[in-house]
Amino acid sequence: MSRAAGHQAAFRIVLGxxxxxxxxxxxxxxxxxxxxGHDVRVVPTDAALRFVGEATWAALSGQPVHTGVFDDVHEVPHVAIGQQADLVLVVPATADLLARAASGRADDLLTSTLLTARCPVIYAPAMHTEMWEHPATVANVETLRARGAIVIExxxxxxTGADSGKGRLPDPAAIVEVGYEILHSGRAPRSPGRAPDLAGRHVVVSAGGTREALDPVRFLGNRSSGRQGYALARAALSRGAQVTLVAANVALDDVAGAKTVRVGSAAELRDAVVDAAADADAVVMAAAVADFRPRGYRDAKIKKTSDPDDAPVIELERTADILAELSANRVRAGQIIVGFAAExxxxxxxxxxxxxxxxxxxGCDLLVVNEVGADRGFESEQNQGVILDHDGGSTEVPRGSKSALAHALWDHVVERLPA
Incomplete structure (x- = not known):
């Protein structure tokens, strides 16, 4: 599906x-x-052409395809391609490519382009689990991230074969969204050696709306789509963070690079968030969590009788106050806790x-206040709000994309994180 409507500007993008x-x-x-509508230049390695041929890349991109530094040497492609790019995406990034990039090799057109690029660089790794977890790969990924690159989990x-585990390439559409997030936020570093402002940080984001079961077919719920929480996760990833996304009843595509934990009820969300918060630098509670749940669960569907006055009475009880619990029991010094209030x-x-x-x-550090109604907040592509801090300050975020609100919030979080 084309995203041209949401991404108007045309960029020069290199796909390694x-x-x-x-x-x-x-x-x-x-x-x-x-x-x-973007200008795409594909730069494959020689090994990549064993899987997909040069003609395919040329046909899809409408651009010539080369792998060596001596092709069209008068145009100095090994320098010019990287210098002129607005974004470099490496899809897939193998263990070998990550190693060569981390060590600063320039033995083909792709690695030379990576050395000359002064734009954001995103690597989307794909390899067997053992290769991803090997200490050499771990060190190479840390090196690239420290230099400012975004390496998607x-x-x-x-x-391949019968193997299964961590190492699968994220969905291509989700990778593209990470690229667009960086291009349109303008917050990625544009020079080697300067890491993004959330690099090395672990953040937890909750999204969606919880559902509290009445019987096997009914529940108490709310209208939250999860879009704001997912925008927060994408924004944090584009700024270098490790992201755990706790998603409650969300029908959205996965966020490339985020660890997603799917939950249903408020109790399940509480357990997942508390568990993930154990080593988190910041926790953002963007999910719409039910304040109440039915006191009793009916094992069979509640039947409607012929008597029009015979309606069941549902007793409610309070659910756990997750935001207050997180604020009162911070497991790390300097941990930032953020809440959302749909009011x-x-x-x-x-x-x-x-x-x-x-x-x-x-008792949280920041609270985003959204005025909600029939045409605002829930189930909308746009949002607006006021970011309140515990010192009495406030920042109004005008109506715009949920990504814009997400970045405005992360700006406040970054200001408060300990060095």
């Missing part, structure tokens, strides 16, 4: 392809970028009055 079986999936990346699933004003207080009261009662 290294020699792994997942190289065929990079074809979808080229197609999407080209259909969205591979997905878990079926690998409506009433006769007694405004939306911001309710938000300030909630910030004080929960």
């Amino acid at each position: 392809v290294s020699g792994g079986i997942a190289a065929y999936k990079a074809c979808e990346v080229v197609r999407t970028l080209a259909e969205d 591979p997905a878990e699933g079926r690998l 409506t004003g009433d006769a007694g207080a405004s939306v911001l009055d309710h938000g300030r009261a909630k910030l004080a009662s929960k």
Whole structure:
């Protein structure tokens, strides 16, 4: 599906392809970028051409394809391609390519391009689990991240042959979204040696809406789509963070590079978030968590009788206050806790009055207050809000993309993280 409507600007994008079986999936990346109107130059390694031929890359990109530094030498491609790029994507990035990039090798056109690029560089690794977990690969990934590159965590699933585990290439569409996030945020470092502001940080984000079961077919729930939480996860990844995404009843594509934990109820979400928060630098509770649940669960479907006055009475009980618990029991010094408050004003207080009261009662560091209604907040592509901090400050974020609100919030988190 084309994303041209959401990404108007045309960029010069280099797609590096290294020699792994997942190289065929990079074809979808080229197609999407080209259909969205971007100028795409494919730079494969010689090994990559064993999996997908030169003619395929040229046809999809509309650009000539070379692998060596001596092709079209008068144009100095080993320098010019990297210098002129707005973004470099390496899909897939094999263990060998990561090693050569980390050591600064320049023995083909792709590695030479990586050395000359002064734009954001994203690596999407794909390899067997043992290769990904090998100390040499771990060290190479750490080196590249420290220099400012974004290395997306591979997905878990079926690998080549009968093997399964971590090392699978994330979905191509999700990789493209990470690239767009970086291009449009303008926050990625554009010079080697300067790491993104969330590099080396682990952040936990909750998203979606919990559901509290009444019987085998019914539940109490809410209208949260999870889009804001997913935007927060993508934004954090684009800024170099390791992301754990706790998703409650969300029907969205996976965020490439995030560890996603799927939950249903408020109790399940509480357990998943508390577990993930054990080594987190920041926790952002963007999920809409049910305040109440049915006191009793019916094992069989609640039947409707012929009597119009015979309606069941449902007793409710409070669910755990996850935000207050996280704020009161911080497991790491300097851990930042962020809450979201979906509010409506009433006769007694405004939306911001309710938000300030909630910030004080929960004990969190930051609270994003959203005014919600039929046409705003939930199930929308856009959002707006006010970021309140525990020192009394406030920052208004005007109506715009949920990505814009996400980056505004991460700016506040970064300011408060200990060095």
